[in-house]
Amino acid sequence: MGKTDFLSPKAISNRIKSKGLQKLRWYCQMCQKQCRDENGFKCHCMSESHQRQLLLASENPQQFMDYFSEEFRNDFLELLRRRFGTKRVHNNIVYNEYISHREHIHMNATQWETLTDFTKWLGREGLCKVDETPKGWYIQYIDRDPETIRRQQEQEKKKKQDLDDEEKTAKFIEEQVRRGLEGRDQEEPVFTELNRDNDEEKVTFNLNKGASTSTAAAHSKGSLVGPGMMKAAGAALPVKRKEIPPTSRQTKEKKKKKSALDEIMEFEEEKKKSARTEHWLQPEIVVKIITKKLGEKYYKRKAVVKEVIDKYTAVVKLISSGDKLKLDQTHLETVIPAPGKKVLVLNGGYRGNEATLQGINEKTFSATVLIESGPLKGRQVDGVPYEDISKLA
Numbered sequence: 001m002g003k004t005d006f007l008s009p010k011a012i013s014n015r016i017k018s019k020g021l022q023k024l025r026w027y028c029q030m031c032q033k034q035c036r037d038e039n040g041f042k043c044h045c046m047s048e049s050h051q052r053q054l055l056l057a058s059e060n061p062q063q064f065m066d067y068f069s070e071e072f073r074n075d076f077l078e079l080l081r082r083r084f085g086t087k088r089v090h091n092n093i094v095y096n097e098y099i100s101h102r103e104h105i106h107m108n109a110t111q112w113e114t115l116t117d118f119t120k121w122l123g124r125e126g127l128c129k130v131d132e133t134p135k136g137w138y139i140q141y142i143d144r145d146p147e148t149i150r151r152q153q154e155q156e157k158k159k160k161q162d163l164d165d166e167e168k169t170a171k172f173i174e175e176q177v178r179r180g181l182e183g184r185d186q187e188e189p190v191f192t193e194l195n196r197d198n199d200e201e202k203v204t205f206n207l208n209k210g211a212s213t214s215t216a217a218a219h220s221k222g223s224l225v226g227p228g229m230m231k232a233a234g235a236a237l238p239v240k241r242k243e244i245p246p247t248s249r250q251t252k253e254k255k256k257k258k259s260a261l262d263e264i265m266e267f268e269e270e271k272k273k274s275a276r277t278e279h280w281l282q283p284e285i286v287v288k289i290i291t292k293k294l295g296e297k298y299y300k301r302k303a304v305v306k307e308v309i310d311k312y313t314a315v316v317k318l319i320s321s322g323d324k325l326k327l328d329q330t331h332l333e334t335v336i337p338a339p340g341k342k343v344l345v346l347n348g349g350y351r352g353n354e355a356t357l358q359g360i361n362e363k364t365f366s367a368t369v370l371i372e373s374g375p376l377k378g379r380q381v382d383g384v385p386y387e388d389i390s391k392l393a
Contacts, residue, residue: 003246007146011092025111027106028041028044028045028050029068029106029108030050030053030054030109031044031049031050031053031104031111032062032103045255049285053177065109065110065111066111068109068110069110069111069112069158071105072104072107072109072110074095074103075098075104075105076095076098076118076317077127077128077141078099079094079097080094080128080139080141080261081141081143083097084139084141085141085143086141086142087140088129088138088139088140089138089139089140090135090136090138090139091115091130091136091137091138091139092115092136092139094139095115101192115137116137119137121137123139126142127142128140128141128142129142140180147248151355160253176263177271178327273391275345276348277347277351278312279311279312279329280329280334280346280347280387280388281305281308281311281313281314281329281332281345281346282308282343282346282352282390283306283307283308284304284305284307284392284393285302285304285335285344285346285390285391285392285393286302286303286304286319286335286337286391286392286393287302287304287305287314287316287332287333287334287335287341287388287390288300288301288302288303288332288333288334288335289301289303289316289325289327289331289332290331290332290333291327291331293331298318298323301318301319302318302319302320302335303316303317303318303319303325304316304317305393312328312329313326313327313329314326314327314329314332315348316332333387334346334386334387334388334389334390334391335390335391336357336360336367336386336389336390336391337357337391338357339357339358339359339360340356340357341356341357341391341392342354342355342356342357342372342391342392343355343356343357343369343389343390343391343392344389344390344392345369345371345384345388345389346386346387346388346389346390347387347388348388350371350374350376350381352374353371353372353373353376354371354372354373355369355370355371355372355373355375355381355389356369356370356372357369357389358370358380361383363386364383365386366382366383366384366385366386367384367386367389368380368381368382368383368384369381369384369389
Protein backbone atom coordinates (compact mmCIF):
# COMPACT_ATOMS: atom_id res chain seq x y z
CA MET A 1 0.00 0.00 0.00
CA GLY A 2 1.51 3.34 -1.07
CA LYS A 3 2.32 6.17 1.26
CA THR A 4 -0.09 8.59 -0.42
CA ASP A 5 -2.95 6.10 -0.63
CA PHE A 6 -6.28 7.80 0.10
CA LEU A 7 -7.56 4.84 2.14
CA SER A 8 -4.40 4.34 4.19
CA PRO A 9 -4.84 4.55 8.00
CA LYS A 10 -2.56 7.56 8.18
CA ALA A 11 -4.48 9.45 5.49
CA ILE A 12 -7.78 8.72 7.22
CA SER A 13 -6.32 9.83 10.56
CA ASN A 14 -5.07 13.07 9.03
CA ARG A 15 -8.50 13.83 7.54
CA ILE A 16 -10.19 13.19 10.88
CA LYS A 17 -7.76 15.51 12.64
CA SER A 18 -8.11 18.23 10.03
CA LYS A 19 -11.89 18.48 10.46
CA GLY A 20 -13.24 21.67 11.95
CA LEU A 21 -11.52 24.94 12.69
CA GLN A 22 -7.90 25.14 13.80
CA LYS A 23 -5.90 27.91 15.43
CA LEU A 24 -5.53 31.01 13.31
CA ARG A 25 -1.83 31.39 14.18
CA TRP A 26 -1.05 28.17 12.29
CA TYR A 27 -2.90 29.10 9.08
CA CYS A 28 -1.12 30.28 5.92
CA GLN A 29 -3.41 32.47 3.84
CA MET A 30 -1.10 32.65 0.85
CA CYS A 31 -0.99 28.86 0.50
CA GLN A 32 -4.49 28.43 2.04
CA LYS A 33 -3.10 25.69 4.26
CA GLN A 34 -4.07 24.95 7.86
CA CYS A 35 -1.47 23.36 10.15
CA ARG A 36 -2.42 21.43 13.26
CA ASP A 37 0.44 22.52 15.49
CA GLU A 38 3.43 24.81 15.71
CA ASN A 39 5.85 22.21 14.38
CA GLY A 40 3.72 21.61 11.31
CA PHE A 41 3.44 25.34 10.62
CA LYS A 42 7.22 25.70 10.95
CA CYS A 43 7.81 22.88 8.49
CA HIS A 44 5.36 24.46 6.06
CA CYS A 45 7.09 27.83 6.22
CA MET A 46 10.39 26.12 5.35
CA SER A 47 8.88 24.25 2.43
CA GLU A 48 9.75 25.12 -1.16
CA SER A 49 6.14 25.74 -2.22
CA HIS A 50 5.65 28.30 0.52
CA GLN A 51 8.86 30.09 -0.44
CA ARG A 52 7.74 30.29 -4.08
CA GLN A 53 4.38 31.71 -3.00
CA LEU A 54 6.12 34.36 -0.91
CA LEU A 55 8.27 35.36 -3.88
CA LEU A 56 5.14 35.86 -5.98
CA ALA A 57 3.50 37.92 -3.26
CA SER A 58 6.58 40.07 -2.70
CA GLU A 59 6.46 41.29 -6.32
CA ASN A 60 3.04 42.96 -5.83
CA PRO A 61 1.84 42.66 -2.23
CA GLN A 62 -0.93 45.28 -2.63
CA GLN A 63 -2.59 43.24 -5.36
CA PHE A 64 -2.84 40.16 -3.12
CA MET A 65 -4.14 42.22 -0.20
CA ASP A 66 -6.79 43.87 -2.38
CA TYR A 67 -7.84 40.47 -3.67
CA PHE A 68 -8.23 39.00 -0.18
CA SER A 69 -10.03 42.15 1.04
CA GLU A 70 -12.52 42.00 -1.81
CA GLU A 71 -13.19 38.30 -1.25
CA PHE A 72 -13.68 38.84 2.47
CA ARG A 73 -16.06 41.74 1.89
CA ASN A 74 -18.13 39.91 -0.76
CA ASP A 75 -18.47 36.73 1.32
CA PHE A 76 -19.32 38.67 4.48
CA LEU A 77 -22.02 40.77 2.75
CA GLU A 78 -23.44 37.74 0.97
CA LEU A 79 -23.81 35.92 4.27
CA LEU A 80 -25.39 39.00 5.84
CA ARG A 81 -27.87 39.36 2.96
CA ARG A 82 -28.86 35.69 2.79
CA ARG A 83 -28.90 34.90 6.49
CA PHE A 84 -30.23 38.08 8.08
CA GLY A 85 -31.67 40.14 5.20
CA THR A 86 -32.30 43.75 6.20
CA LYS A 87 -32.58 43.01 9.93
CA ARG A 88 -30.44 44.85 12.48
CA VAL A 89 -27.91 42.39 13.95
CA HIS A 90 -24.73 42.46 16.04
CA ASN A 91 -21.62 42.39 13.85
CA ASN A 92 -19.93 39.74 16.02
CA ILE A 93 -22.81 37.30 15.41
CA VAL A 94 -22.35 37.60 11.65
CA TYR A 95 -18.58 37.30 11.94
CA ASN A 96 -18.75 34.15 14.08
CA GLU A 97 -21.04 32.53 11.55
CA TYR A 98 -18.77 33.60 8.70
CA ILE A 99 -15.56 32.15 10.22
CA SER A 100 -17.30 28.85 11.01
CA HIS A 101 -16.57 27.92 7.38
CA ARG A 102 -13.16 26.27 7.28
CA GLU A 103 -12.05 27.76 3.94
CA HIS A 104 -12.96 31.38 4.70
CA ILE A 105 -10.68 34.35 4.05
CA HIS A 106 -9.01 35.39 7.31
CA MET A 107 -9.14 39.00 8.37
CA ASN A 108 -5.39 39.20 9.08
CA ALA A 109 -4.84 38.89 5.32
CA THR A 110 -7.07 41.90 4.50
CA GLN A 111 -6.64 45.67 4.81
CA TRP A 112 -8.71 45.73 8.03
CA GLU A 113 -7.02 44.88 11.29
CA THR A 114 -10.13 44.48 13.47
CA LEU A 115 -13.83 43.77 13.03
CA THR A 116 -14.65 47.26 14.32
CA ASP A 117 -12.56 48.85 11.55
CA PHE A 118 -14.34 46.70 8.98
CA THR A 119 -17.76 47.66 10.41
CA LYS A 120 -16.93 51.38 10.29
CA TRP A 121 -15.73 50.98 6.69
CA LEU A 122 -19.08 49.36 5.72
CA GLY A 123 -20.89 52.37 7.16
CA ARG A 124 -18.66 54.90 5.35
CA GLU A 125 -19.11 53.13 2.02
CA GLY A 126 -22.90 53.04 2.42
CA LEU A 127 -23.10 49.26 2.21
CA CYS A 128 -24.73 48.91 5.64
CA LYS A 129 -26.32 51.02 8.35
CA VAL A 130 -24.08 50.86 11.43
CA ASP A 131 -24.62 52.16 14.95
CA GLU A 132 -22.64 51.80 18.16
CA THR A 133 -24.33 50.74 21.39
CA PRO A 134 -23.06 49.80 24.87
CA LYS A 135 -23.30 46.18 23.73
CA GLY A 136 -21.14 46.76 20.64
CA TRP A 137 -21.60 47.57 16.96
CA TYR A 138 -24.80 46.69 15.11
CA ILE A 139 -25.11 46.49 11.34
CA GLN A 140 -28.09 46.44 8.97
CA TYR A 141 -27.76 45.44 5.32
CA ILE A 142 -28.94 47.93 2.67
CA ASP A 143 -30.51 46.03 -0.23
CA ARG A 144 -29.68 47.82 -3.48
CA ASP A 145 -30.78 45.05 -5.83
CA PRO A 146 -32.59 46.56 -8.88
CA GLU A 147 -35.28 43.89 -8.72
CA THR A 148 -35.95 44.61 -5.04
CA ILE A 149 -36.08 48.36 -5.67
CA ARG A 150 -38.48 47.85 -8.58
CA ARG A 151 -40.71 45.63 -6.46
CA GLN A 152 -40.77 48.22 -3.65
CA GLN A 153 -41.64 50.99 -6.12
CA GLU A 154 -44.51 48.91 -7.51
CA GLN A 155 -45.86 48.29 -4.00
CA GLU A 156 -45.66 51.99 -3.14
CA LYS A 157 -47.35 52.90 -6.43
CA LYS A 158 -50.16 50.43 -5.80
CA LYS A 159 -50.60 51.66 -2.23
CA LYS A 160 -50.75 55.27 -3.43
CA GLN A 161 -53.29 54.34 -6.11
CA ASP A 162 -55.49 52.61 -3.51
CA LEU A 163 -55.32 55.69 -1.28
CA ASP A 164 -56.27 57.91 -4.24
CA ASP A 165 -59.31 55.72 -4.99
CA GLU A 166 -60.39 55.85 -1.35
CA GLU A 167 -60.01 59.63 -1.28
CA LYS A 168 -62.05 59.99 -4.47
CA THR A 169 -64.80 57.80 -3.06
CA ALA A 170 -64.81 59.73 0.23
CA LYS A 171 -64.99 63.08 -1.60
CA PHE A 172 -67.81 61.81 -3.80
CA ILE A 173 -69.84 60.65 -0.78
CA GLU A 174 -69.13 63.91 1.05
CA GLU A 175 -70.33 65.90 -1.96
CA GLN A 176 -73.55 63.87 -2.11
CA VAL A 177 -74.18 64.40 1.60
CA ARG A 178 -73.57 68.14 1.24
CA ARG A 179 -75.97 68.40 -1.68
CA GLY A 180 -78.61 66.49 0.27
CA LEU A 181 -78.22 68.77 3.29
CA GLU A 182 -78.45 71.90 1.13
CA GLY A 183 -81.69 70.68 -0.46
CA ARG A 184 -83.18 69.89 2.94
CA ASP A 185 -82.32 73.35 4.30
CA GLN A 186 -84.15 75.01 1.41
CA GLU A 187 -87.33 73.06 2.08
CA GLU A 188 -87.53 73.91 5.80
CA PRO A 189 -90.11 76.66 6.61
CA VAL A 190 -88.99 80.02 7.97
CA PHE A 191 -90.82 81.15 11.13
CA THR A 192 -91.53 84.88 11.79
CA GLU A 193 -93.02 86.82 14.67
CA LEU A 194 -96.60 88.15 14.74
CA ASN A 195 -96.67 91.88 15.51
CA ARG A 196 -99.76 93.98 16.42
CA ASP A 197 -99.81 97.73 15.90
CA ASN A 198 -102.73 98.33 18.34
CA ASP A 199 -103.36 96.11 21.33
CA GLU A 200 -107.10 97.03 21.34
CA GLU A 201 -107.71 95.72 17.81
CA LYS A 202 -108.56 92.08 17.25
CA VAL A 203 -106.73 89.80 14.84
CA THR A 204 -108.80 87.01 13.27
CA PHE A 205 -107.59 83.95 11.33
CA ASN A 206 -109.65 81.67 9.14
CA LEU A 207 -107.69 78.40 8.80
CA ASN A 208 -110.31 76.60 6.73
CA LYS A 209 -110.53 79.07 3.84
CA GLY A 210 -108.04 80.87 1.66
CA ALA A 211 -107.07 84.50 1.83
CA SER A 212 -109.42 85.51 -1.01
CA THR A 213 -112.41 83.93 0.73
CA SER A 214 -111.64 85.73 3.98
CA THR A 215 -111.32 89.05 2.15
CA ALA A 216 -114.61 88.52 0.33
CA ALA A 217 -116.36 87.70 3.56
CA ALA A 218 -114.95 90.85 5.14
CA HIS A 219 -116.29 92.99 2.22
CA SER A 220 -119.72 91.37 2.40
CA LYS A 221 -119.96 92.18 6.09
CA GLY A 222 -118.76 95.76 5.79
CA SER A 223 -121.36 97.02 8.18
CA LEU A 224 -120.11 94.73 10.91
CA VAL A 225 -116.38 95.22 10.33
CA GLY A 226 -114.84 98.58 11.01
CA PRO A 227 -111.83 100.26 9.50
CA GLY A 228 -109.68 99.09 12.40
CA MET A 229 -110.64 95.48 11.77
CA MET A 230 -109.78 95.81 8.06
CA LYS A 231 -106.42 97.28 8.95
CA ALA A 232 -105.71 94.43 11.36
CA ALA A 233 -106.77 91.89 8.73
CA GLY A 234 -104.50 93.59 6.18
CA ALA A 235 -101.60 93.39 8.62
CA ALA A 236 -102.33 89.73 9.27
CA LEU A 237 -102.53 88.71 5.61
CA PRO A 238 -98.75 88.91 4.79
CA VAL A 239 -98.08 86.68 7.79
CA LYS A 240 -100.17 83.88 6.34
CA ARG A 241 -98.01 81.59 4.16
CA LYS A 242 -98.26 78.24 2.51
CA GLU A 243 -96.56 75.54 4.51
CA ILE A 244 -95.43 72.23 3.07
CA PRO A 245 -97.14 69.29 4.76
CA PRO A 246 -94.69 67.20 6.76
CA THR A 247 -95.56 64.05 4.85
CA SER A 248 -94.71 65.54 1.45
CA ARG A 249 -91.50 67.09 2.85
CA GLN A 250 -90.37 63.74 4.22
CA THR A 251 -91.17 62.09 0.90
CA LYS A 252 -89.02 64.59 -0.98
CA GLU A 253 -86.19 64.17 1.49
CA LYS A 254 -86.38 60.41 1.05
CA LYS A 255 -86.32 60.84 -2.71
CA LYS A 256 -83.28 63.06 -2.51
CA LYS A 257 -81.48 60.66 -0.18
CA LYS A 258 -82.43 57.76 -2.40
CA SER A 259 -81.11 59.50 -5.49
CA ALA A 260 -77.78 60.17 -3.75
CA LEU A 261 -77.59 56.51 -2.73
CA ASP A 262 -78.37 55.48 -6.29
CA GLU A 263 -75.54 57.66 -7.57
CA ILE A 264 -73.13 56.06 -5.09
CA MET A 265 -74.26 52.60 -6.17
CA GLU A 266 -73.84 53.55 -9.83
CA PHE A 267 -70.35 54.79 -9.03
CA GLU A 268 -69.53 51.45 -7.39
CA GLU A 269 -71.01 49.60 -10.36
CA GLU A 270 -68.84 51.54 -12.81
CA LYS A 271 -65.82 50.82 -10.61
CA LYS A 272 -66.62 47.10 -10.68
CA LYS A 273 -67.17 47.08 -14.43
CA SER A 274 -63.79 48.70 -14.96
CA ALA A 275 -62.09 45.87 -13.02
CA ARG A 276 -61.48 43.70 -16.08
CA THR A 277 -58.59 41.37 -16.83
CA GLU A 278 -57.16 39.90 -20.01
CA HIS A 279 -57.51 36.30 -18.85
CA TRP A 280 -60.96 34.70 -18.50
CA LEU A 281 -60.40 30.94 -18.22
CA GLN A 282 -62.07 29.20 -15.27
CA PRO A 283 -62.34 25.50 -14.36
CA GLU A 284 -65.55 23.54 -15.05
CA ILE A 285 -66.87 25.75 -17.85
CA VAL A 286 -67.84 24.65 -21.36
CA VAL A 287 -65.80 26.17 -24.21
CA LYS A 288 -65.58 25.74 -27.96
CA ILE A 289 -62.34 25.08 -29.91
CA ILE A 290 -61.99 27.64 -32.71
CA THR A 291 -58.52 26.87 -34.08
CA LYS A 292 -58.14 24.90 -37.36
CA LYS A 293 -54.54 23.90 -36.66
CA LEU A 294 -55.69 20.74 -34.86
CA GLY A 295 -57.66 19.53 -37.85
CA GLU A 296 -61.35 18.97 -38.50
CA LYS A 297 -61.49 16.38 -35.75
CA TYR A 298 -61.35 19.07 -33.04
CA TYR A 299 -62.51 22.19 -34.90
CA LYS A 300 -65.68 23.71 -33.36
CA ARG A 301 -65.92 20.89 -30.83
CA LYS A 302 -67.11 21.61 -27.31
CA ALA A 303 -64.96 20.75 -24.31
CA VAL A 304 -64.85 21.21 -20.54
CA VAL A 305 -61.98 23.11 -18.87
CA LYS A 306 -60.38 20.77 -16.33
CA GLU A 307 -57.35 22.81 -15.27
CA VAL A 308 -56.06 26.37 -15.78
CA ILE A 309 -52.28 26.82 -16.15
CA ASP A 310 -50.60 30.24 -15.88
CA LYS A 311 -53.98 32.02 -16.31
CA TYR A 312 -53.86 31.86 -20.14
CA THR A 313 -53.55 28.12 -20.79
CA ALA A 314 -56.09 25.40 -20.05
CA VAL A 315 -56.30 21.61 -20.14
CA VAL A 316 -59.65 20.76 -21.76
CA LYS A 317 -61.49 17.48 -22.16
CA LEU A 318 -63.65 17.00 -25.25
CA ILE A 319 -67.26 16.15 -24.47
CA SER A 320 -67.70 13.91 -27.51
CA SER A 321 -64.50 11.81 -27.51
CA GLY A 322 -62.99 12.41 -24.05
CA ASP A 323 -59.62 13.49 -25.52
CA LYS A 324 -57.55 15.90 -23.43
CA LEU A 325 -55.81 18.87 -25.03
CA LYS A 326 -53.68 21.73 -23.76
CA LEU A 327 -54.74 24.97 -25.48
CA ASP A 328 -54.27 28.70 -25.15
CA GLN A 329 -57.31 30.88 -24.46
CA THR A 330 -56.97 32.48 -27.93
CA HIS A 331 -57.90 29.07 -29.41
CA LEU A 332 -61.09 28.89 -27.33
CA GLU A 333 -64.34 30.81 -27.04
CA THR A 334 -67.21 30.82 -24.56
CA VAL A 335 -70.45 28.85 -25.01
CA ILE A 336 -73.83 30.55 -24.46
CA PRO A 337 -76.55 28.11 -23.32
CA ALA A 338 -80.32 28.41 -23.67
CA PRO A 339 -82.15 30.86 -21.35
CA GLY A 340 -82.74 29.44 -17.91
CA LYS A 341 -79.43 27.53 -17.79
CA LYS A 342 -76.58 28.14 -15.35
CA VAL A 343 -73.57 30.20 -16.46
CA LEU A 344 -70.39 31.48 -14.82
CA VAL A 345 -69.34 35.15 -15.04
CA LEU A 346 -65.76 35.21 -16.32
CA ASN A 347 -64.88 38.90 -16.30
CA GLY A 348 -65.90 42.25 -14.84
CA GLY A 349 -67.19 43.16 -11.41
CA TYR A 350 -69.16 39.90 -10.97
CA ARG A 351 -66.23 37.67 -11.93
CA GLY A 352 -66.42 34.17 -10.41
CA ASN A 353 -70.16 34.36 -9.53
CA GLU A 354 -72.67 31.86 -10.81
CA ALA A 355 -75.73 33.23 -12.61
CA THR A 356 -78.84 32.19 -14.50
CA LEU A 357 -79.21 33.27 -18.13
CA GLN A 358 -82.43 35.32 -18.44
CA GLY A 359 -82.29 36.44 -22.05
CA ILE A 360 -80.12 37.09 -25.11
CA ASN A 361 -79.89 40.25 -27.21
CA GLU A 362 -78.54 39.23 -30.62
CA LYS A 363 -78.27 42.80 -31.89
CA THR A 364 -75.85 43.92 -29.19
CA PHE A 365 -74.23 40.48 -28.69
CA SER A 366 -75.03 40.65 -24.99
CA ALA A 367 -77.11 38.79 -22.43
CA THR A 368 -79.14 39.42 -19.29
CA VAL A 369 -78.20 37.32 -16.27
CA LEU A 370 -79.45 36.92 -12.70
CA ILE A 371 -76.64 36.65 -10.14
CA GLU A 372 -77.07 33.49 -8.03
CA SER A 373 -74.02 33.70 -5.68
CA GLY A 374 -71.86 36.23 -3.91
CA PRO A 375 -72.80 39.37 -1.95
CA LEU A 376 -74.91 40.69 -4.86
CA LYS A 377 -77.10 37.60 -5.09
CA GLY A 378 -80.47 38.28 -6.69
CA ARG A 379 -79.33 41.24 -8.80
CA GLN A 380 -80.22 41.28 -12.50
CA VAL A 381 -77.49 42.56 -14.80
CA ASP A 382 -78.17 43.66 -18.36
CA GLY A 383 -75.77 44.05 -21.26
CA VAL A 384 -73.24 41.38 -20.28
CA PRO A 385 -71.06 40.60 -23.36
CA TYR A 386 -71.01 37.04 -24.69
CA GLU A 387 -67.29 36.67 -23.92
CA ASP A 388 -67.86 37.45 -20.23
CA ILE A 389 -70.08 34.42 -19.51
CA SER A 390 -69.93 30.73 -20.35
CA LYS A 391 -72.02 27.64 -19.74
CA LEU A 392 -71.26 25.62 -16.63
CA ALA A 393 -70.39 21.95 -17.08
